[in-house]
Amino acid sequence: MSDLALAQLSMASLYSAMGVLTLAMLAYAAHLAWLLPARSEAKDLKAAQAAHAAERQRELAPVGGGPTAGGEHPAYEVGDASTEAHDEEPLRARKAAGIAGALSILGTLLLTAAVVLRGLEVHRMPLGNMFEFAITGAMFVMLAYTGWSLRRDLRWLGVFITGPVLITLGMAVTVWYVDAAELMPSLKSYWLVIHVTIATIAMALFGIGAAINGLYLWQDRVEGGTTRSFMNRLPAARQLEKLAYGLHVIAFPLWTFTVIAGAIWARQAWGSYWNWDPKEVWSFVIWVVYAAYLHARVTSGWRRQNAAMIALAGFACIIVNYGIVNVFFVGQHSYSGL
Amino acid sequence: MSEVTQPQLGLLGWLRWMWRQLTSMRTALLLLLLLAIAAVPGSTFPQRSINATRTAQWIADHPTAGKVLDRLGFFEVYASPWFAAIYLLLFVSLVGCVLPRAKVHWKALRTRPPRAPKHPDRLGAAHVVTVDGSPDQVLEQWRAALRRSRFRVDSHDESSVSAEKGYLKETGNLLFHLALIGIIVGVGWGHVFGWKGDVILPEGKTFANTISRYDTFAPGPSVDVNDLTPWTVTLTRLDAVFEDDPAVKGQLGMPRDFTAHVDYARDPGGAATLETIKVNHPLETTDGTVFLLGNGYAPHITVRDATGTVIYSDATPFLAQDNNYKSVGAVKVPGATPKDLGFAGLFLPTGTITSHGPTSIFPQPLDPYLALTVFEGELFPDGAPQSVYSLDTSHLTQLTQEGTSDPLRLWIKKGQTMELPGGRGSITFDGVDRWAGLSIRTDPGKSLTLAAALLALAGLIAMLTVRRRRVFVRVSEAQPGPDGSPRTLVRVGGLAKDDDEGMGEVLTDLAERVHPRTSTGPSAARPKDRRTTDE
Ligand code: HEM
Numbered sequence: 001m002s003d004l005a006l007a008q009l010s011m012a013s014l015y016s017a018m019g020v021l022t023l024a025m026l027a028y029a030a031h032l033a034w035l036l037p038a039r040s041e042a043k044d045l046k047a048a049q050a051a052h053a054a055e056r057q058r059e060l061a062p063v064g065g066g067p068t069a070g071g072e073h074p075a076y077e078v079g080d081a082s083t084e085a086h087d088e089e090p091l092r093a094r095k096a097a098g099i100a101g102a103l104s105i106l107g108t109l110l111l112t113a114a115v116v117l118r119g120l121e122v123h124r125m126p127l128g129n130m131f132e133f134a135i136t137g138a139m140f141v142m143l144a145y146t147g148w149s150l151r152r153d154l155r156w157l158g159v160f161i162t163g164p165v166l167i168t169l170g171m172a173v174t175v176w177y178v179d180a181a182e183l184m185p186s187l188k189s190y191w192l193v194i195h196v197t198i199a200t201i202a203m204a205l206f207g208i209g210a211a212i213n214g215l216y217l218w219q220d221r222v223e224g225g226t227t228r229s230f231m232n233r234l235p236a237a238r239q240l241e242k243l244a245y246g247l248h249v250i251a252f253p254l255w256t257f258t259v260i261a262g263a264i265w266a267r268q269a270w271g272s273y274w275n276w277d278p279k280e281v282w283s284f285v286i287w288v289v290y291a292a293y294l295h296a297r298v299t300s301g302w303r304r305q306n307a308a309m310i311a312l313a314g315f316a317c318i319i320v321n322y323g324i325v326n327v328f329f330v331g332q333h334s335y336s337g338l
Numbered sequence: 339m340s341e342v343t344q345p346q347l348g349l350l351g352w353l354r355w356m357w358r359q360l361t362s363m364r365t366a367l368l369l370l371l372l373l374a375i376a377a378v379p380g381s382t383f384p385q386r387s388i389n390a391t392r393t394a395q396w397i398a399d400h401p402t403a404g405k406v407l408d409r410l411g412f413f414e415v416y417a418s419p420w421f422a423a424i425y426l427l428l429f430v431s432l433v434g435c436v437l438p439r440a441k442v443h444w445k446a447l448r449t450r451p452p453r454a455p456k457h458p459d460r461l462g463a464a465h466v467v468t469v470d471g472s473p474d475q476v477l478e479q480w481r482a483a484l485r486r487s488r489f490r491v492d493s494h495d496e497s498s499v500s501a502e503k504g505y506l507k508e509t510g511n512l513l514f515h516l517a518l519i520g521i522i523v524g525v526g527w528g529h530v531f532g533w534k535g536d537v538i539l540p541e542g543k544t545f546a547n548t549i550s551r552y553d554t555f556a557p558g559p560s561v562d563v564n565d566l567t568p569w570t571v572t573l574t575r576l577d578a579v580f581e582d583d584p585a586v587k588g589q590l591g592m593p594r595d596f597t598a599h600v601d602y603a604r605d606p607g608g609a610a611t612l613e614t615i616k617v618n619h620p621l622e623t624t625d626g627t628v629f630l631l632g633n634g635y636a637p638h639i640t641v642r643d644a645t646g647t648v649i650y651s652d653a654t655p656f657l658a659q660d661n662n663y664k665s666v667g668a669v670k671v672p673g674a675t676p677k678d679l680g681f682a683g684l685f686l687p688t689g690t691i692t693s694h695g696p697t698s699i700f701p702q703p704l705d706p707y708l709a710l711t712v713f714e715g716e717l718f719p720d721g722a723p724q725s726v727y728s729l730d731t732s733h734l735t736q737l738t739q740e741g742t743s744d745p746l747r748l749w750i751k752k753g754q755t756m757e758l759p760g761g762r763g764s765i766t767f768d769g770v771d772r773w774a775g776l777s778i779r780t781d782p783g784k785s786l787t788l789a790a791a792l793l794a795l796a797g798l799i800a801m802l803t804v805r806r807r808r809v810f811v812r813v814s815e816a817q818p819g820p821d822g823s824p825r826t827l828v829r830v831g832g833l834a835k836d837d838d839e840g841m842g843e844v845l846t847d848l849a850e851r852v853h854p855r856t857s858t859g860p861s862a863a864r865p866k867d868r869r870t871t872d873e
Binding site: 257270282 | 363364366367370371373374377378380381385387388415416525534581589592595617618619620627629631777779781784787788791792794795798799802803839
């Protein structure tokens with residue numbers, strides 16, 4: 001297939017992915033909206049909260065409960081799935097989530113196809129410019145989310161993942177789009193593949209972590225209140241906080257590796273492993289901020305909420321690094337010519 | 339006595355308090371956040387060590403703010419006292435925090451797991467079951483299973499087992515923090531004992547690694563600049579490839595590949611080997627690594643006097659100003675008569691004249707031109723060092739076109755010779771060579787830095803993934819079975835550091851392995867279940 005045909009196919013795949021993910025996002029949103037108790041009687045609310053509490057209880061209980069856990073549940077339901085909540089779930093909410101899940105898998109496949117086709121078109125890893133970086137990053141986010149969804153009920157998270165992913169893809173096709181091109185000499189290195197791939201995966205995980213941390217802070221404020229909100233159907237604040245931490249624990253070593261690999265590559269390409277180039281400065285800042293987050297979590301006297309804020313600040317730095325430093329700052333990472 | 343010692347104790351107490359504050363996790367956290375914030379201005383303001391010209395320009399553009407910020411070190415953030423203060427405090431805090439912890443951990447590594455509590459099943463995760471076999475047998479089974487799961491196993495009495503694992507977590511933590519110190523030491527070592535220098539080398543020329551041959555040279559404080567190993571490189575050819583397919587939108591003329599072909603000799607006059615230097619492929623020499631960090635054109639220019647005698651003939655490097663290699667430079671001919679002659683202007687690899695003046699439209703030398711103005715007078719008025727790419731015109735006058743006051747402009751195509759007015763001779767544009775911008779650097783600390791960084795990564799992974807877990811098993815005789823065979827009541831409890839969701843699962847797994855058939859039996863942690871099995 002010619003490069004031109006590949007390019008067209010890649011873009012067609014990308015636009016299809018965006019269409020499908022938009023529908024997935026709407027279905028996830030419908031899922032959350034329909035989870036709200038249909039009638040606003042206090043009784044219903046109480047029931048919902050009780051179910052939620054039961055769910056939480058189950059999640060906190062030690063494993064190994066076996067048949068005693070909830071007598072009448074059919075065997076195939078035993079596991080992570082919170083059966084009580086399912087029973088309470090309006091049928092249409094459950095249906096919406098099912099559709100959303102299928103659509104997000106389809107969207108992820110299309111997005112992956114777009115990235116792979118782009119790679120075939122340019123004969124290298126599609127990580128040479130902002131556009132490629134954005135679609136690959138979005139792909140990793142969707143892969144991580146859909147993959148994780150297979151092991152855990154993450155339907156509540158869907159809208160908070162597909163939304164930002166769509167914004168990223170929208171930016172990619174409008175603002176950042178560039179035609180396929182060969183790389184400039186300094187980027188021609190296998191370190192590009194290692195360094196940028198790992199960086200992108202780390203950023204994807206930090207991104208999902210930030211979404212969950214945001215929900216945690218939100219849940220933390222509304223939890224226990226009497227306001228009727230779909231937040232009642234999300235995991236408890238404590239649970240959200242742990243999930244977010246789990247993601248950061250994976251992403252932080254990956255980012256550490258990214259910085260080290262970048263330094264090795266910088267030494268190859270520019271003669272010195274650390275030049276305090278703006279991109280390096282921000283990679284360092286991101287690393288330090290996330291290190292502070294991990295520290296804050298184990299510092300006695302520091303509230304988890306404040307730790308979560310530090311993690312969110314870390315993600316803000318990632319956005320600055322990617323969206324602002326790449327485009328506006330003068331440095332070696334942006335040099336054209338040699 | 340108290341009269342004398344009291345104030346001393348006060349001072350000591352005060353110091354101790356300071357030290358405790360400094361080495362607390364809270365302070366470490368604040369210093370980390372401060373370090374992140376302090377690093378930012380280095381990316382928003384131009385930095386002198388990276389781009390001195392842009393820094394000077396910025397200060398000139400913002401006279402008031404520039405001066406104040408300069409005083410405060412904002413143009414040399416990473417060498418500024420306040421930045422150093424933050425990271426030095428952080429590392430003092432680090433040492434003060436980690437060393438005592440290392441001592442504690444060293445002891446912990448060699449002490450036995452603590453005695454099992456009376457009721458292990460009252461711990462966070464628990465498992466209670468009654469099984470066949472005598473208490474001793476059962477305990478032995480548990481011991482074996484725990485050992486297989488790589489727990490450190492010990493007993494403080496006959497009827498219990500204490501087990502612990504996950505020491506690697508704390509080891510990783512200490513390794514990580516100590517390795518951070520290693521990184522700092524490596525970086526500092528490189529600064530003190532390393533050096534770097536730059537040189538512009540036209541094709542055909544040879545560079546010898548001695549201080550006098552460098553255009554710029556920056557040694558660390560402990561470098562003996564007269565002690566460089568004098569290897570040589572001769573640039574035989576520089577290949578430059580640019581995108582020349584106009585079909586690739588927006589990429590025409592973008593750089594694709596640069597390769598410097600050199601003859602490298604370890605000793606001057608010694609046998610030379612053919613080497614290539616590319617952007618991601620430096621040349622390792624016996625003393626320093628050679629990087630190809632720039633390139634450009636060196637038009638070959640010959641100047642003759644009125645009699646036709648050659649008074650200047652050389653490849654003269656010009657510096658590229660844009661992606662199409664519109665380059666600036668100067669030719670200085672001090673031996674001209676009656677006065678020194680100086681030429682300044684542009685080299686254009688693919689030259690053309692637009693309404694904005696001469697420019698280049700492609701980086702390759704498809705149609706090379708020189709666009710020069712001419713000066714005469716004193717080139718080096720006070721012998722002060724000056725840039726080779728421009729003229730110091732303070733003691734020069736510009737030549738004009740004959741009979742007018744318009745400056746004389748020479749537009750010379752490759753191969754052409756232009757007569758200079760007033761019998762001053764002629765200038766010939768013979769041809770075009772390329773030059774390579776080589777940067778030669780040593781960093782004796784880089785291996786240490788890399789090793790420390792990788793150790794830090796290993797420590798980090800260990801600290802974040804390993805779980806510290808304790809398991810306690812207590813057995814007691816239960817009512818014998820119907821056939822009179824011995825039965826044993828086993829109570830197992832697990833204790834984990836931090837919130838460890840996996841602890842329950844670990845216990846269940848262990849129990850399943852030790853008592854395969856009974857594991858589906860009553861599970862603990864549910865008070866009502868426990869009551870049925872407890873006597
Ligand atoms: C150079 C800057 C530092 C960095 C990048 C850093 C980073 C980290 C990270 C990522 C963790 C892991 C936290 C977790 O287990 O989730 C950690 C733990 C820890 N850090 Fe640091 N740290 C630094 C300086 C310090 C200093 C100065 C101290 C002492 C005051 C310190 C004491 C500790 C302790 C005690 C832990 C273990 C906490 C625990 O798991 O109980 N660190 N550090």
